[in-house]
Amino acid sequence: MESGAVEVQNSSRRRTVESNNKDTLIKLAERLPKAELHLHIEGTLEPELMFALARRNGVPLPYDDVEAVRAAYQFSNLQEFLDLYYQGMSVLQTEQDYYDLTMAYLQRVAADNVVHTEIMFDPQAHLERGIAFDTLFSGIERALQDGEQQLGISYRLIMSFLRHLSEESAFEALKTAEPWLHRIDAVGLDSGEQGNPPDRFERVFARCRELGLKLTAHAGEEGPPDYVWQAIKGLQVERIDHGNRALEDAELVKALADRQFTLTVCPLSNLKLCVVNDLKEHPMLTMLESGLNATVNSDDPAYFGGYVNDNYRALIEHLPITREQLHTLVRNGFAGSWLSDREKQHHLAVLDSMFNGRG
Numbered sequence: 001m002e003s004g005a006v007e008v009q010n011s012s013r014r015r016t017v018e019s020n021n022k023d024t025l026i027k028l029a030e031r032l033p034k035a036e037l038h039l040h041i042e043g044t045l046e047p048e049l050m051f052a053l054a055r056r057n058g059v060p061l062p063y064d065d066v067e068a069v070r071a072a073y074q075f076s077n078l079q080e081f082l083d084l085y086y087q088g089m090s091v092l093q094t095e096q097d098y099y100d101l102t103m104a105y106l107q108r109v110a111a112d113n114v115v116h117t118e119i120m121f122d123p124q125a126h127l128e129r130g131i132a133f134d135t136l137f138s139g140i141e142r143a144l145q146d147g148e149q150q151l152g153i154s155y156r157l158i159m160s161f162l163r164h165l166s167e168e169s170a171f172e173a174l175k176t177a178e179p180w181l182h183r184i185d186a187v188g189l190d191s192g193e194q195g196n197p198p199d200r201f202e203r204v205f206a207r208c209r210e211l212g213l214k215l216t217a218h219a220g221e222e223g224p225p226d227y228v229w230q231a232i233k234g235l236q237v238e239r240i241d242h243g244n245r246a247l248e249d250a251e252l253v254k255a256l257a258d259r260q261f262t263l264t265v266c267p268l269s270n271l272k273l274c275v276v277n278d279l280k281e282h283p284m285l286t287m288l289e290s291g292l293n294a295t296v297n298s299d300d301p302a303y304f305g306g307y308v309n310d311n312y313r314a315l316i317e318h319l320p321i322t323r324e325q326l327h328t329l330v331r332n333g334f335a336g337s338w339l340s341d342r343e344k345q346h347h348l349a350v351l352d353s354m355f356n357g358r359g
């Protein structure tokens with residue numbers, strides 16, 4: 001055979017081997033037990049449920065059908081998504097609506113082998129529509145309790161403050177939540193990042209710390225590395241949600257790596273919101289190679305086209321990720337969770353044995 005033809009044959013064989021390896025890795029990722037640490041429950045509202053709840057509650061929707069809703073999910077930045085996200089959640093009115101929303105998410109991720117989830121909810125977005133805290137909280141919590149019993153998915157609850165609103169509004173939400181605080185594990189900070197620096201929320205986060213709540217914040221999704229510094233120094237968070245833009249500041253990367261911060265990274269969200277232009281350019285492997293404890297999460301799966309396994313699959317398809325790196329990512333999910341040390345050790349041991357071929 002001509003040497004050119006041999007080369008073509010070799011390179012096509014190489015591609016087949018690579019794609020077989022990727023398929024094997026995807027199948028492994030799908031069946032591994034996983035933790036999800038970055039999930040907005042309101043972002044799990046699938047168009048079908050949105051329509052069902054709109055009908056149930058007599059809420060008008062500006063769409064003719066579910067296809068029209070899906071077609072509208074084209075975003076060029078975070079704010080364009082947030083506008084539809086806040087509009088979509090207007091169909092949530094009763095305790096049963098919040099239950100149905102949460103249970104649908106749990107049933108969906110049980111199929112992805114998620115065994116632990118730490119979910120965020122945005123109370124201000126519901127309180128300002130006249131929904132009582134008890135209504136939303138009871139529905140979400142009842143589904144989480146049923147999910148734990150029926151599906152074996154453990155959970156933690158994160159109450160998130162909306163950063164486009166004032167710190168005073170965050171304090172009001174905290175006051176409203178007081179009777180339920182012993183059933184809430186952590187607080188977070190989300191919504192439009194640009195122009196809404198973490199510093200503005202230092203006092204409310206200090207108060208939450210005093211109350212014994214754990215702390216996290218979205219930072220470095222669209223906002224500059226300085227917002228990540230503010231989150232770790234000013235708010236004194238224990239985790240960073242997203243953190244992509246931390247990579248622009250070598251000193252910050254070193255600080256996050258030295259202090260073993262967990263970053264809750266969301267690949268399909270990053271693609272949909274144009275934080276990255278192509279998944280081939282996603283910084284996940286750079287994060288791992290820089291010693292950052294990155295994890296894989298879905299953020300708002302109903303809006304971004306995928307749940308946890310879809311995010312793993314997308315990463316494996318687009319990046320030269322190794323089996324060891326997959327192991328690290330799934331491990332980081334449990335290690336960075338707010339499970340007890342004993343629970344973490346249990347999950348990590350199961351995971352390690354699956355990777356070592358004994359699972």
Ligand SMILES: Nc1ncnc2[nH]cnc12
Pocket residue numbers: 040043078085190191192193218221269299300
């Ligand atoms: N990706 C995201 N960033 C900031 N706030 C959000 N609220 C829901 N999803 C969000």
Ligand SMILES: [Zn+2]
Pocket residue numbers: 038039040190218241299
């Ligand atoms: Zn988020």
